Amino acid sequence: xxxxxxxxxxxxxxxxxxxxxxxxxxxxxxxxxxxxxxxxxxxxxxxxxxxxxxxxxxxxxxxxxxxxxxxxxxxxxxxxxxxxxxxxxxxxxxxxxxxxxxxxxxxxxxxxxxxxxxxxxxxxxxxxxxxxxxxxxxxxxxxxxxxxxxxxxxxxxxxxxxxxxxxxxxxxxxxxxxxxxxxxxxxxxxxxxxxxxxxxxxxxxxxxxxxxxxxxxxxxxxxxxxxxxxxxxxxxxxxxxxxxxxxxxxxxxxxxxxxxxxxxxxxxxxxxxxxxxxxxxxxxxxxxxxxxxxxxxxxxxxxxxxxxxxxxxxxxxxxxxxxxxxxxxxxxxxxxxxxxxxxxxxxxxxxxxxxxxxxxxxxxx
Amino acid sequence: xxxxxxxxxxxxxxxxxxxxxxxxxxxxxxxxxxxxxxxxxxxxxxxxxxxxxxxxxxxxxxxxxxxxxxxxxxxxxxxxxxxxxxx
Numbered sequence: 311x312x313x314x315x316x317x318x319x320x321x322x323x324x325x326x327x328x329x330x331x332x333x334x335x336x337x338x339x340x341x342x343x344x345x346x347x348x349x350x351x352x353x354x355x356x357x358x359x360x361x362x363x364x365x366x367x368x369x370x371x372x373x374x375x376x377x378x379x380x381x382x383x384x385x386x387x388x389x390x391x392x393x394x395x396x397x398x399x400x401x402x403x404x405x406x407x408x409x410x411x412x413x414x415x416x417x418x419x420x421x422x423x424x425x426x427x428x429x430x431x432x433x434x435x436x437x438x439x440x441x442x443x444x445x446x447x448x449x450x451x452x453x454x455x456x457x458x459x460x461x462x463x464x465x466x467x468x469x470x471x472x473x474x475x476x477x478x479x480x481x482x483x484x485x486x487x488x489x490x491x492x493x494x495x496x497x498x499x500x501x502x503x504x505x506x507x508x509x510x511x512x513x514x515x516x517x518x519x520x521x522x523x524x525x526x527x528x529x530x531x532x533x534x535x536x537x538x539x540x541x542x543x544x545x546x547x548x549x550x551x552x553x554x555x556x557x558x559x560x561x562x563x564x565x566x567x568x569x570x571x572x573x574x575x576x577x578x579x580x581x582x583x584x585x586x587x588x589x590x591x592x593x594x595x596x597x598x599x600x601x602x603x604x605x606x607x608x609x610x611x612x613x614x615x616x617x618x619x620x621x622x623x624x625x626x627x628x629x630x631x632x633x634x635x636x637x638x639x640x641x642x643x644x645x646x647x648x649x650x651x652x653x654x655x656x657x658x659x660x661x662x663x664x665x666x667x668x669x670x671x672x673x674x675x
Numbered sequence: 676x677x678x679x680x681x682x683x684x685x686x687x688x689x690x691x692x693x694x695x696x697x698x699x700x701x702x703x704x705x706x707x708x709x710x711x712x713x714x715x716x717x718x719x720x721x722x723x724x725x726x727x728x729x730x731x732x733x734x735x736x737x738x739x740x741x742x743x744x745x746x747x748x749x750x751x752x753x754x755x756x757x758x759x760x761x762x
Contacts, residue, residue: 311744395720402713402745403723410724411740430721434728 311362311404313411316355316370318348323359327367331394336663342524346391346660347372356388358411360395360404369395371408374660376519377510378418379502381645387418387509388637389659409435417639422592422659423631436636441649444631444656445597447605448588448614449576455585455617457552458624463616470614472580472604479570482540484533484578490516491532493539494562501562504595506651509658511562519657520544520560525664528559533574540564541571544657547584548621548668555621556587559657561596568596572603586617590656592633594649622667683762687734687755694729695751698722708751723748730754736761 316324321340328338336342349356360369373388390412395404413419413435421432422444432438450471456464495513502508509515520528526546533541541563548555556579563571579587589600601607608615611626618624633654635646646652656662688708695703699717712718718726726748727738747757
């Protein structure tokens with residue numbers, strides 16, 4: 311087996327391989343794959359093909375490469391996404407060869423959550439840091455949310471419904487939009503200074519990641535005061551049999567106004583018909599503000615944490631909240647390993663990608 | 676191959692046998708130096724990674740992804756030959 315670059319011309323070979331090995335997660339849609347995995351106009355994609363010595367397509371790894379900051383320096387991080395090897399390749403360690411390639415050749419390889427089996431590899435090729443896991447915060451907005459929870463969690467969900475209070479500061483207003491506010495960049499520049507290691511959430515990044523993303527539909531909830539933008543939440547609505555759920559997949563605000571900004575967001579969400587809203591975050595940047603804005607920090611799948619993360623369709627499959635970082639630089643320079651130094655959200659990586667259920671829902675309006 | 680390298684081979688093989696026995700299911704107890712570790716199911720994608728890391732740590736070498744292939748890892752003999760070339 312050998313690893314070779316993936317070029318535009320390999321798409322048809324990939325589709326044939328995917329039909330027998332991948333299924334529909336993520337959806338094998340060329341526009342979607344090009345958007346996230348074709349890193350530039352050169353025709354080379356961000357990944358590798360695993361080929362047999364005869365040139366047969368036996369596996370593939372795709373990574374989402376995005377700009378980041380690491381200390382004061384610009385950096386490139388690569389989120390492993392698609393990783394599949396044929397049974398023939400698996401039998402001779404082909405999947406391991408693909409993982410070994412990106413962990414040992416790229417500077418920063420973070421990953422969020424996943425399965426127990428996947429974590430066995432991550433634990434050996436990357437670093438997990440105490441106090442830096444993925445944390446889930448939930449704002450319960452309707453007692454109907456309990457319908458999505460397992461029986462033993464329903465009372466906690468009902469008891470945890472947002473009761474109002476902690477309202478936004480006078481003069482703040484939250485408004486929905488499909489685009490990025492014109493004054494966003496200023497807020498981002500202030501926000502990014504707080505962190506040693508985070509995705510460069512520039513206007514260009516947000517446009518690429520959220521506005522222009524195929525098969526995904528996001529809405530922005532902007533918090534303004536009379537002087538301009540204070541905070542910006544990026545949201546995606548998921549429909550469930552019990553009602554809609556608001557997933558907050560990204561958030562940026564003026565560093566000293568986090569509580570106000572989150573409260574303004576909560577005030578607006580409470581006006582809508584959502585069952586609950588949630589926000590996944592790596593790093594402690596918003597722990598206090600989220601608590602003050604009435605979000606519940608969920609520790610595992612008990613109580614309110616029983617509300618499923620996987621909503622399309624709702625399911626309680628085992629899914630862990632780990633955060634790992636590997637890569638040549640991250641393994642050598644550990645300065646990022648502080649809970650207040652990092653900031654990543656569910657919008658980073660592929661944890662917010664659509665299932666076939668989502669796509670069918672979109673088609674059906 | 677110089678005499679020193681050759682003399683290390685039994686030790687390398689013994690260390691590999693011990694590692695595989697401790698980190699594999701029952702089948703690893705009866706393997707020979709020629710047993711195909713992939714066909715016998717002793718190595719898979721995950722176990723090959725742990726084996727690579729064991730080799731890197733034990734022999735203070737760093738492997739490239741291109742070296743993580745069937746020809747270098749299909750048996751204890753093959754792994755020992757490969758390690759010797761890297762010492």
